Amino acid sequence: METTEATEATEAEVRPLLTVNNIEVIYDHVILVLKGVSLHVPEGGIVALLGANGAGKSTTLKAISNLLGAERGDVTKGSIEYMGKAVEKLTPSDLVQLGVIQVMEGRHCFEHLTVEENLLTGAYTRKDGGRAIRDSLDKVYHYFPRLAERKTSLAGYTSGGEQQMTALGRALMANPSMILLDEPSMGLAPQLVEEIFEIVDALNKKEGVSFLLAEQNTNVALKYAGYGYILENGRVVMDGDAKSLRENEDVKEFYLGLSSGERRSFRDVKHYRRRKRWLT
């Protein structure tokens, strides 16, 4: 592993909100997808999970929120701890009550429910009464003024950005302390991506919500995240605080599309990658 001196990293070691310890995930009893992934999310932090398509980002998030069962996946090794408690056996519903909620890739709004009804479903597990839920709703509308305008339209008929906001707002309705955010930028215009991430940042700063976000858009992710992990083929190949990752030659090369020297040929890249993998 790369060694870093960043303070956030040590902080993470000290007060981790979420700890994932060497988990292995197998789909359908045959396909090994995660081959030992470990990571930490500090309280109040934004941690990015980076990597290409199929690297295992979504699987990691689903393993944490326990949504794998529905896809015939199993966590076969390792452990997951949230606030020091083992959570592998908890149902998604229990996790939401504990404060961990996932916003799934591709938004997954309830198409035939209105935007407001969508938001209200997020409060399903809450037991603190209608008034508190009303307040949360106002808060969501405060962060996402656009949703307030569209609250009576069917979610299926709203735009991609609005759906992403609905999904995020819906998660917020559960009063979470941690949101697992899967590919928030997918299929959205750059401007919207910025908008969404600004809100994530605001939520993190003002509401104290921690985020673990899986993102292919490394650039944006590292702009907002404090710490990052890079996944490749079901393994963590690199981690470090955002700044050091941004400046790392390899990350620049492979994930940010920036190159220090002259362009290398594809062949070089392949060789380089292979070597890199052996090194980790």
Place this chain on the structure above:
Amino acid sequence: MNLRKLTLMGATSAVFAALFSTAPVVAAEDYMVLPSLVYRTGAYAPNGVPFANGVSDYIALVNARGGVNGIKIKLIECETGYKTDVGVECYEKLKKEGPVGAAVFNPLSTGITYQLIEKTWVDKVPVHSMGYGRTAAADGRVFKWTFNFPTSYWSQASAVIKYIGGQEGGMAKLKGKKIVHVHHNSPYGKEANPTLKILAEKYGFKLTLLPVDHPGQEQKATWLQVRRLRPDWVFMSGWGVMNQVAIKEAAAINYPMDKFIGNWWSSTESDVVPAGGAATGYKGTAFHGAGDSWPAHAAIKKEVHDKGKGAGPREGIGEVLYNRGVINMVYTTEAMRTAMGKFGTKALSGAEVRWGLENLNLTAARLKELGLGGFANPIKISCQDHETNGPVRIQQWDGKKWVFVSEWIVPMADVVRPQIEMAAANYAKEKKIAVRKCDGSD
């Protein structure tokens, strides 16, 4: 391969490997195999169950008394669920069962009967479709292996019209009367239509045909039409749930129940009991008695049920369909006895039982001997006539039980028989079947 899938595959192959040998037969003495195609499951189970119980109990009684002339009968039930292809499967499975093969098949379904008719020529096993099946099979010259005595749907229809004529004060009074035939929309239900049409022309009554689709749970439209027509009489060829609903709907439009006659598959306990008091006065045809007042029934109670060998509940003894199972078995066992007169006392092959059926002569005295005096009409089968144009009686539901309200009505052979012979001749032509001469040579 994970364990679950392995077990699954293993279990499947094991099941299929193991299951396809039928049970080992305990072969000791001479016995005859009598297949009983029943339907104790499915939509028509309420009708199939009492019939099967009657069959089973009567054979148990015969066996308890030593069998037919000392030859025991092994009754093998095969569940068809009233499904044609399952019936064929049963037939194929059982036709060679036992030392000499199956004695005779009672398919208990018109559909299955049609399947078997052709196969019997090849397999040399007779089929007795008692009061159902292919009416043309009455012509024994063409249908050598098929019997449908004591009577058929066509005969029944003519007898019903005769009864109605009698009630109206003579056949001449039928002119201008309105008669509705509510029927199951299937080959079975439509059987009576051609006969009724001929009779309508002959006697000048106005016939309306109202088909009801399977299963017949919803008959609003049918009975609204009846309400508008206000027919003088309603005749029904229904089956299963259709009957109960029809009776209820008839009551709902206040149709007089005593002008409503069901055929013999539409006048059973299952049909009237669910309708409750509304059914009182409803009439139906029958070719055997209802109730358990005969000595044979007492014997079944004593020698079968009391010994714990009864097939159904004791209260079921004497129900219409139970009794129909009994009379079916009386015909069967008497045919066996007849055949033993010619071929000797032994297990009879299907061909030999066929001869017994064709030469059956069940007299009133013999019925009395069997403890069933007056239970059914005496009957004599011949090579020409496998049906006998047998008489039917009208029974009426008095709220608790069925009671006869007419004497035996002889169907109009002059109308029915030519139709039968025509249909049989057509069949023989289509299938290139040599017509028998019935002089003892074939």
Place this chain on the structure above:
Amino acid sequence: MLYREAGQFKTNYSADQAIFPILQDRIFLAVVLIFAFVVVPLIANDYWLQAILIPFLVYALAALGLNILTGYAGQISLGTGGFMAVGAYASYKLATSFPEMNIIVVLLTSGLFSAAVGIFFGIPSLRIKGFYLAVATLAAQFFLIWLFNKVGWFYNYNPSGTIDAPPRELFGILITGAAAKPWVKYLAALSMLTVFGLVTKNLVRSAVGRSWMAIRDMDIAAEIIGINPLGTKLLAFAISSFVCGVAGAEMLFLHLGSVETLAFDINLSFLVLFMIIIGGLGSVMGSVVGAAFMVLMPIGLTNFLVGWLGMQATSAKHLEFMVFGGLIIFFLIVEPNGLARLWQIAKEKLRLWPFPH
């Protein structure tokens, strides 16, 4: 260990595009066919042929037909019974109106009639999808059955309303009717299934098959890349109904010998649908395996419960219903993609053996 394709090199495109590119598959198929064509007729008795194997072959053909529509083109149909009835009644009319017509021609022509009817009832599929379409195909089911029951012309006005298969010969051997030998009928049904199976196998990997699957997996996207949805869907309906129609005609001529409309009721539609789901959607082999399963299972259960455990036929039947329903659920849970998928996984394992992944 035996099932390994290593060492089998393809030196030209045609070899690479063969239906069964792997040698072991070809050997396996050849062995199965030899067994089915030569060994089975020699060892099976009448009961096996008449009551199990012939119905199995007929149902397998029907399942194949439905699988084209549902498995490959993604259109759920509950009208299979109706389309089979079209085949049966058409073949009866053809055989009785033209007694000289070759029986094979009769069967294939009746398939054409069924295809035409299939196209007609497939038209709504352009606008209606999923279960709405499934229920809409019930309109075909009920209407066709009513029609054949109602219009005397279809059953030559005979008083009973049932149709009988007239005896017909092929190459001088009696092939239909009660007097025909069971093994002859068996071979006829088997040949039909083999031919249709191979044709289908080829068809589904052609451009036609690919466009079906494109429509199945995402119809809008398929339309965007230039696949004409109406034509593609209707072609699927046509070919599917053609095969089902032939199966219906076989049902009359080779299996039952005499049918009434009741034989083609909605239960038949469900039965065939079960076959392809249990066997595997979108798999030729799945259709055959599914049919085998659904034909053998009830018979096997009855024989087991009544014959071996000595149960009463009735309670056995009730129990059989429960076991049958339970097994269906069990299979769906264990392998929603059907028996054919199990087979495929087994093959994959064999190829990798002794390595687990």
Place this chain on the structure above:
Amino acid sequence: MDTLYAFFVAPFLDIADSPVFFIEVVIGGLSAGVMYSLVALGFVLIFKASGVFNFAQGVLALFAALTLVGFMDWGIPAPIAVLMTAAVMVVLAYAIERLVLRHLVNQEQIILFMSTLGLAYFLEGLGDTLWGSNVKRLDLGIPEASFEIQGVLLNQFELVAAASAATMVAVLAVFFHRTRVGRALRAVADDHQAALSVGIPLKSIWVVVWSVAGLVALVAGIMWGTKSGVQFSLSLIALKALPVLILGGFTSVPGAIVGGLIIGVGEKVAEVYWGPVLGGAIENWFAYVLALGFLLVRPQGLFGEKIIERV
């Protein structure tokens, strides 16, 4: 020409000739339609909440009626027997979730549909094993007498059926749109996984919805059982509910009712006035053709939610 006349002119003359009878036919159709709706409602509930096309709904009605009659045969008074049957239906719902649905989360709809067919077989066998297959009379004391108003025949039983259907719909509409659980049910219908991800416990939701459907089946079973006796054929009423469903939409509670009424009236009018021309017994397929006709105009059914599609 004669056929054309019989088809296009005579039926209308007939209607004009005797309007009272026409009203009777319409009322007959309405009352038949209500009976269909009772079954269709159960379908809608389960489809709406779990995306499962539950073919076992008819068998559920049969099973409920069989159980009810069975309890009453033991001498248990009717109201208590009804409550006990309701309890049995809830237990059954729990068992279905535990043994079937839980293992089929996120499967394709057709797989779920097939599993309910398996369930139908199972329950049929179970019902027969437990309670026997003879016809049983169900008498809860619902009045059945007919009476005439202005020459129009009405039946008390049908009025009771209509009233209970109306009540059920009102209760269900409120439940779905005004309560937390109702909203969750609709969310689950849209997207199993997303519902899971926001913490809606699928398992208990399914128990709830199958219980509700079981109770609706109980009501349907009581009505149909009173009408035609309790027996196997009851399970076939599912087939009568299907055209209602495509007409009303798979997800609309009011659609199930309005669809039922339209189908009921449509098929009765067709059977009475056009049936004779076509040879009778046309109502079964006519119901489907009618529904199909509607579908071609509105593919999502009369009240169904719009099908939202994105590429």
